[in-house]
Structures are given as C-alpha cells and as structure tokens.
Amino acid sequence: MGKLYIVGIGPGSKDQRTIKAQEVLQSSNVIIGYNTYLKLIADVLDGKEVIGAKMKEEIFRANTAIEKALEPKNIVSLVSSGDPQVYGMAGLVFDLLARRKLDIDIEVVPGVTAALAAAAKLGSPLSLDFVVISLSDLLIPAGEILHKVTKAAEGDFVIVFYNPINKKLLMDAMEIVSKYRKPNTPVGIVKSAYRDDENIILTTISSWRDYMEDIGMTTTMIIGNSLTYRYKNYMITPRGYERKYEI
C-alpha cells in the first residue's frame, strides 16, 4: 500500500506553504488537485504523475486519490488551497474511506486557511472568538446557512464568510448581521490574499454593498464584532487587556 497526504497549500504564494507541505509535495510521485490549485504549485510538479480536475469533480478527485494510494509504493498528494479541512478535500476523503470501509495510510498536512490569510492582510480582526461559515449553498440548504449566521450574530462572534458566490444569500446573511451590529462595524473584503490579483477592501456594514462587484469565488469576508474598530487601514479586534490592565 502507498501513502495518501491531504495537503493544504495555504492561500496561494509558495512562501505561505508550510515547510512540511513543501517537503510532502516534493516527495510525492502522484499529485491530484483542482486545476487552479495545480497552477499555484507548478514549481513542484516536474516529473510527477499529475491528475487535474475541474470544479465540482471533488468525488472523482477523492476516489482517484484513494485508488492511487492503495497501489504499492505510491506517495500521493491530494491538494487543497488553504487548509484541507476547511471546505477542502479532507472531509470528503475520510467520509469515502468510512463508507467504503477502507483503511489506508493517510495523513492530513494542515495549512494557512483563508480566514487567517485574509485576517493577516487586514490587521488583527480575528483576535477574539470567531466563526467560519461557508456561503455556498451547493451542498447545504440556504436556510441552514442563515440559521448559523443568525446564531453567530447573536453570539457577537467575529464572522468569516467563505465562498460568497451567491449574491442573494450574501445579502440575506449581511441583512441578518446588520440587525445585531452597528452600521459602522468594520467589514474586510479580501480577494485572493497572497495571490497576484490580491485586493483588500476595508469598509463597514453600512457600505459593503458598494463593493459587491469586487466579491467573487476567491473572496473572504470578515465582519467585526461589537468591539472591532478601524485605525488607519487596520481592522482591529482588541484582545481585552484594556478590561483588566492600564494599557
């Protein structure tokens, strides 16, 4: 039997990969991924069996990775952008293993997920409790997603939206959040962090709609909690030291 690595390649640029991810990619003889991700790791593909796939072919990719890893001596990397847990391939691969009652040699290699990458570009929005919610309703019904948005807003969590591709759902979600947060609450809209087409916008709950055209598949949105504020071009959620200490 071979070995399967489910590898997070981070937000995009090579230097945001972990050293471990880089080593695993280099040592693999089979690399499988969505075509866009393969372009981001072009530096490690030479001389390997490379299996690309389109969007919405996740089940094909996952099963192919499992089949390849069942062959002796293969070292297989199945790549996801960011971290492979967070709306990446890990959940599907493990679910398929369980359904097929298989046991393979498998290791998840974590990576910098989009929430952390986007937050780094904005200052320090994620310094208190936060939620991560995908606004893609391809697999999950919109009603379930909006229920989660409501609870996140009620709990005064910093909120991170992934995959804001359905504009109607995004508007519904922001409408809910706006009932619980002040209009001037900072909103960060980060497109393609650490990629060539990176674009960073810092706006507010009352004005985010002005940037609707800038929001797409590779956008991550971060909405502040009741304590988040703006200073210069930074979105800052204070850690709470001011509650206890003179700072």
Added chain:
Amino acid sequence: MGKLYIVGIGPGSKDQRTIKAQEVLQSSNVIIGYNTYLKLIADVLDGKEVIGAKMKEEIFRANTAIEKALEPKNIVSLVSSGDPQVYGMAGLVFDLLARRKLDIDIEVVPGVTAALAAAAKLGSPLSLDFVVISLSDLLIPAGEILHKVTKAAEGDFVIVFYNPINKKLLMDAMEIVSKYRKPNTPVGIVKSAYRDDENIILTTISSWRDYMEDIGMTTTMIIGNSLTYRYKNYMITPRGYERKYEI
C-alpha cells in the same frame, strides 16, 4: 524606522512553520516572545537580540516590539505560537498602535493555528462551519464566554475550545453543549499537537470527563456537530456531498 513582523510559528515543530515565517525569523535581528515559544524556534536564535518574557507579560512584549521597531534598521519578529491573530499577539499590538496613535511598518505573518493542527491529527472534524472559542476567563468574563458557547451549540457549529485551563468553566461549557448534541457525539482532545509531548484522545460528549487530567494549557478540544461521526480512530464531519450526490 525598522520593521515589525508579528509571526505565527505554527503548532510547534519546525516543519509546521510556513516558509515565509522561517525566512522572516532568519532575517530578523531582534526576536521577542514568550519563553516557551522561543524554545520552539531555538534553531533561528543564534546571533540575534533575543527578548524573552513570561506568561502574563503580553503588554511588555508588545510595547517592547513596537519600541524596537521604531529604531532605524531593526527587523523585529514578535512570535506567537499557531497564528498570531488567534489569541496571539496581533490584537494587542494593533490596539496599542491605535491607542498611541503610531504608524509603524508592520506585517502579520499567518500560521497554522491550533484548531487546524488538532483537527489534522483527528481526521477531518473541521469540514463544516465551525467556531473558535477561548475558555480562558483571564480577560473575558465567564458569562460572556458561556453565552458564546450557547449560541455555538444552538447553531450546530463544530466547536473548537482553546485554553481550557479553568476546569469549572470547561465543565459548564460542556454541560451547555451536551444539551444540544447527542451523547455519542465525538470529542477530540489534542494536547501539544506537533510537539514532543503530543497526545491525541478521541472520546464522546458522554465520556470526555474520563480524560480531565489530560487537559491542560496546550490542549485544544474539538466537539463535533450533529453530523460528525467516528470511524476507526478518525473524527469525521462529512462535507455534505451525500446530500446531493450518490457517493
């Protein structure tokens, strides 16, 4: 003026750092951090000005980093384990900059936060929407924390607890969660992921108390949502493909 990097060094082992973090640490002439973190990056400290500090000296560390970065030519790395946003130093540094009305050359270098590191060791628990909550009540009142736990449970989020150092608060939080989740819901208890004393426990909401003694400052706990299940030693949250496709 110099430059300040706020650097996430990942969960612990060198190979879990990003390539960027490694480059930044190597190029810095001043490195500031909590003593335990400095031990984790002993490989890059040679020949540098190294300023260690104890726990609870965060304000000293942050102000020292700012002062050092205001000096010409200094390249300063202020290190946090995991990601510097997530209960790390970034929030405090930016808050101090704003309060002091300073503008310095500053860059956040993201890293693999404990939630992702722990999740990688467990299989794929974080494959659907999740919340990250700190159970430390040093800065935040217990009542606020438990309010967030309640909303997270109501929203059926996968829940990640950081800093479960107050056992009473942890028991109160788990009591709340247990009202919303089945007794056999998987619970992962990961201590020191990617460090020498790593310890991984997979248990359930009804049995987690058996491992109370294994829970400490470097523990991350992950509680599944209503869909999370166990297969062999894996904690699996399915992505939802089974709702739409034959898999």
